[in-house]
Amino acid sequence: MFQKLNSMLHHKDFRTFWLSHTATQFGTQVALLGLPLVASLTLAASPLQMGILGALEYAPFLLIGLFAGVWADRARRRPLLIVSNMGRALLLALIPLIAFLGILRMEWIYAIAFLTGVCTVFFDIAYQSYLPTLVSREQLVGTNSLLESSRSAAQMAGPGLSGVLIQMLSAPVTMLVTSLSFFLSALSLCFIKTEEPTPSRPDRARSLWQDIREGLQLSFSEPLLFGVIRCSAIFNFSWNMMFSVYVLYAISELHISSGWLGFVYGGMGVGFFLGAVLVHKAIQTFGMGPVVVGSAAIASCGGPFAPLALGTGSAAVFLLMMGQFFFGLGMSMWSISTLSLRQTIVPAHLQGRVNATVRFAAWGAYPLGSLAGGVIGDHFGMQIALFAGAAGLMIAVLTLLFTPFLKSKEKTMKELHRG
Template structure:
């Protein structure tokens, strides 16, 4: 075990990917709270406008998701990662610049969020497909765990940094940090030297629609893949019902300051950190399937706590922090487990399209969740919207009970690779 860990840490290309992803995650976490803060505090957005902002950010996953998968399976993935981060960094510079000249408004914010979202589609699909080119299959869980640990650290520090920057220099100028971080990430990923093998079937004619269909068919006909994407779709929709109005709920109804809200969001990162440290141990202890089901249930339970936050200022903050902690821990373990599963059982030639199909279906529900959150919050109140989202999270976890996951008790993903002809084929995954 230690030799594998040492081998991964001495892998120069993995270290560059790790540093690049860490820089990107820190910027992303500042923007995750920073963009809603720009809308809510700087521009005075309504609940519906907050929902539209989330819609603009995630709509590209519906529009461009499947197309991104085809491109990423046809071409090397590293240049796509580099280009996506350079463009994201440049676009986000527009936020402080337009604020400086007094031109920043919700329309500008919608446009920036939408175009940055397009880049995010290509980056996320290429990134998930790229890791198997940098590390061996035996190191995938360890690699995903290390990357998730960086994400956790960013989620611990990023929101607090965003809240602090908002207090000192206002929200639009806090976005500068995110812009610079994307440029740093692009530089490090550009320095990765390992050549990728683009696996294509020369005998097959290049037909974009048939290639998209192949990715969709692979996910839909394999019970384990379909079980994950079905759960993730309901989960993401429900979470964005909550997230679209979370900042308004905290700032307007609970009267929480931006700095305290940053600390609450930082607890989400602590949860992610715990989850990244526990994921591999949970798989070794309980098996792949039970870990996936259990982690989804933990995350869902955390999502229900925000609307239950009542009492003194301290008790409200503690309840919301506990919710973020459980949510982050569950989501981290679920992400590591399901991404590793996908990277192991899906052929490399299909990685981009399968990952894009996951993003297209599961992340495609995010803009709908944003709109629903804004509509429910505006019509029935912000707390009611949070309750509705929390119930949806529990429903998403329940869908996993009707899949083969609880019977998938192999104790490592390497073991899953070796036994896939026996344990996976019998459940429909080849």
């Protein structure tokens, strides 16, 4: 295992890509807590406004996700990565500027969240489709695990750093840290020298809708891909139903400070790191299918902790942190295994469109979940919204029982590719 890791780190262009990814993840994690705290602490947002904020951040996956997939298949992917991160850097740098001018309002936060989401759509789809051009098929699980380890490190340190910076500097100023990390990520990508293959051109002109339909057809006709899409959509809807009120609930109901809330999110990072370490061995031992089902089940166990975290003080912080840990552990193993699965069984010329379809369905569920959580929290209370989301996580796992995953025991990418 360590020899494989060493060989991947000696791959200069992958190492550059990994460092860029790490900078992106640290920026994302600071923003993940920072934007809701700007809304709740600086602008005193209501549960409904928090739900709208979450919905706007992920709405681009519904609105342009499929079109971005076609673009990622028709164009070179590295320039998309660079432009997307430069866009996020500039947009998030506007927050402290607007705050300094004294005109910061929820409307500005809504607009920045939406436009940042547009950049995220293009980055995520291009990044997942770009990796197979840098490494071999047999290196996908290892490299995805390494990338996931970076995300876990960011999730351990990022929210805590965000909470401390917010207490020291204010929430708007903390967004400068996020902006800088996205800028450094975009800059480092300019140094990759591996020649990206020229995108294949169809024999005859095809419309945008024909290309989209081809990606949709494969995604929904392949049982394993459809199982991932269905479970992810329900899971993400339910998770964002919780997350839309999570920060506000922790601050207003449990009276947890932004600093301690950063440590709560650090529990997710610990789970992500452990999942990234364990997933390769788990696939070799149990097979891809059981790992996919098991990882979803582990992640769903994190749901009930938040609504059950009654009272205040260290007990509430511990329960919230445990919920984040289980979610991070399961989602890390889920992300690595399902992404490696897609990168293995999907033809290269369809990678962008299939990844876009998965993002469209899975991440497109985020804004709907945010709105549902905001409405439920506003009318029935935030704890009810948290319980409803936790129940939805369990339902998502049950859908996997109606897929071939439990019978899919392939333990290497070569076996999956031949299948």
